[in-house]
Amino acid sequence: MTAVSATPEALSVLDRPNSYIGKVVPRPNLERLMQGRGLYVSDMELPRMAHVVFLRSPHAHARIVGIDAAAARQMPGVIAIVTGEQLAAVITPWVGVLTHLKGLKSAPQHAIALDRVCRQGEAVAAVVATSRAVAEDAAEIVGVEYQELEAVTDMRTALDPQTPVIHPALGDNLAFERNLDAGAVDAAFASSDAIVEAEFVFGRHTGVTLEPRAVVADWNPAEARLTIYQGTQAPHMVQNIAALHLGLEEAQVRVVCKDVGGSFGIKVHIYADEMATYALSKLLRRPIKFVADRVESFNTDIHARDHRCKGRIGVKNDGTITAFEIDDLTGIGPYSMYPRTSAIEANQVVNLVGGPYMAKNYRARARVVFQNKNVMCQYRAVGHPIACSVTEGLVDLAASRIGMDPVEIRRRNLIADDAYPCASPSGLRFEQLSHHASINRLIGMMEYDALRAEQAALRRKNIHRGIGIASFIEVTNPSAAFYGVGGARISSQDGVAVRLDAQGSVICQTSITEQGQGSESLTAQIVGSVLGVSMARVRVILGDTDNTPYGGGTWASRGAGIGGEAALQAAKVLRKNVLDVAAAILQASPAELDIVNDAIVNADDGAVRIELRELARIVYFRPDTLPPGIQPELMATRHFVPREYPFAFTNGVQAAWIEVDTDTGFVRLLRHWVVEDCGTIINPQLVDEQIRGGVVQGLGAALFEKCIYDERGQLTNANMADYLVPMSGEMPDIDIGHVVSPTLETELGAKGAGEAGTAGAAAAVANAVNDALRPFGAIITEIPLTPQVILTALGRI
């Protein structure tokens, strides 16, 4: 990692001696994961625990005529077979809407279908048994009679008058529509020297967390308390929703989140089968475990990105972009997901298209329609890859039309680095971005001119390589503007409690969660740095609604920026409290003292005055020796939520260098570069690895990943052999550089970095493929870029 600073940094509490900020330090939680001694939900067992298997609909749309479970109930080991109607006595249905998404509508969803299934994989009965294997055996002999109904599968015809309405009470299949018209779009197009249009098509894909979704729900009737062990990104959200629909107080629900085998947004939602598991535990008064198998994961984990987006760009011969216009259509399945809704992705597309550029004229329409497929909802980089692919695809097409280099047209249109603060045509407010510094750095890293020369030389040998560039912006550190204002009880603030224990070590409880990003590490780094305590003596506790402050969790690139700031502020308070006590013990003034390397030292000469361990001993065991009137408070709690900016936008740019085999249609990824600006970097290695992992998920979308449905709504590749994800053999090395523009809204200055990689990777690859195919006159605006897509574009098949 290399970094250049766009703004001079002021000295802060983070610039103390032995600060861990900006340093590569290993994550504290790695050993247990590497030794196979972590605790994932799928590893958990509780006394009297039973296993549930859900019998799921094979049809995309059908009426349930009858369920015959009599024979299955007689099988040894079967504990209960529960239908939707029986479970509805324990848990209420839900509707996935938010008030700030005006007009968004959806139908009530039940934990288990009552009389109709609206997608393949929807649960129609729960089979509970002493083991998963027994439950699966029993599920096989449960007879379900279905009457098949016409399935709505093609989003393009979902709104046609002759298409059946999936939920008649809603009137039509339109879940949500948003229109935006900013500036003078028609006049801008009229003044353009060229207008380019294209339709961008995105493959529906999913997160494929390596650990499937899993829950252990433990209702203790004696305590009247439900403990939910779940690999969720948002424990307090799960607590709220479970309590709400089970008729409990939140205090009766505890959510515990141990190790999580991948999340990427897949595990930030409330799924019907998880709700059913909570309800089954309450109904059957014992712990119930649900672990999705891989086929279930493909069929029921949220899908994302199924969009068709028509785009239009106006450009002048000098390269000035005059206007953007989009018409986005997306099919989200039969329900809007709960509680975050399935309108957010299309809403983000409208917000983000054209975002890096100066053009003020922008018109957008987005329509979100129901269909009889699996539900779609927020997956890593929500909406960003679509907005970026459309924007950057259009910019490249415009550049090509007027004969301008792709880098040059971007330089002429990216918002100037000194133009901030400013706002986008869709109303996004940017505090400080660094598009030009970023692209300049990228061009240097990739040796752009040399690469162009190499490309030209190889062309003469019939080797077709391409360079693709994609600038992007990323939404991070979301405030209440994301969900709270729409009525969702999803916290946008986070809290951290820090305490000095009796041996002078630090216990830190945070409401952000860990799924491998490094939440635990960054919290310990911040707390250790601010306090002057070594990281080895900081223990971080997270993922437990009984034992952490209340907060949002880890999603939307918010952990470091929001949870990190809360940690910083809490540690500052504890530091002051410790120094006050130290001053009393040492008969000094707090200003004369500092904490360095686990000891109180003289601020001026650094001489050790008293070890923290000794200070803690006195406070906890010999308070009688303290001066009268001193009541030490060796625990401090602080919360934080951004208030000034609804979102802390970050920016970056990616470049792909690829080769297309024009005989086979295969694309080889040769190299990939990213320059990203996430503000203050707490741990460069963690940031870089977040970006690399994000890029590779974006590369999967670019080349491989697609949930392939047939016209009857059947998912035809619901297994890991047929649904392709990136493997190590075909992934390139990824070079990463940084520009650093800290947000001034926090003392920490950190913005998020979790989605930057995914935001721009597919756009860079698609632009690179079109660059490689330029001599053939082929233009492709569809991903994944499979050999079939490429050979079709080349006219070879």
Next chain:
Amino acid sequence: MTTALPISLQVNGERIDAQVLPRLNLADFLREHLKLTGTHVGCEHGVCGACTVRVNGDIVRSCLMLAAQTHGVIIETIEGLSDSGEIADLQAAFRDRNALQCGFCTPGMLVAAQDLLLHDATPDRERIREHLSGNYCRCTGYQAIVDAVESTAHARMGSTP
């Protein structure tokens, strides 16, 4: 179903005698019967590699092998390889390079990487990437894993990368 079969085998140096149903796969046997939960189940059809263990010295996808086939064999799982210290340097390289995020693929990845290093002391990056192509990782993007395996190979050869 049908009747249970007796098996006797060695797992991480410990003798195990068990009665197993013919349909029980090795991954479930290790996880559910022996409580060795470091062997992870990601796909249950032999694609993802998370359940990789060593059987008589060869790496095997434990979801594709039946427990009943393991009579008389020697099995090493991530717990055993960790306790013996055999892969301590590889684990240290993974830690230093942050070659894992959620950690779910990591036990299988380590077992597969050690297998490569035992058979090829000086693999280049392409060879490492090829050998690990049967082990899916959704978090890291693989580069850090390749770096960690490469640096371990160099260190074992007494050189620095």
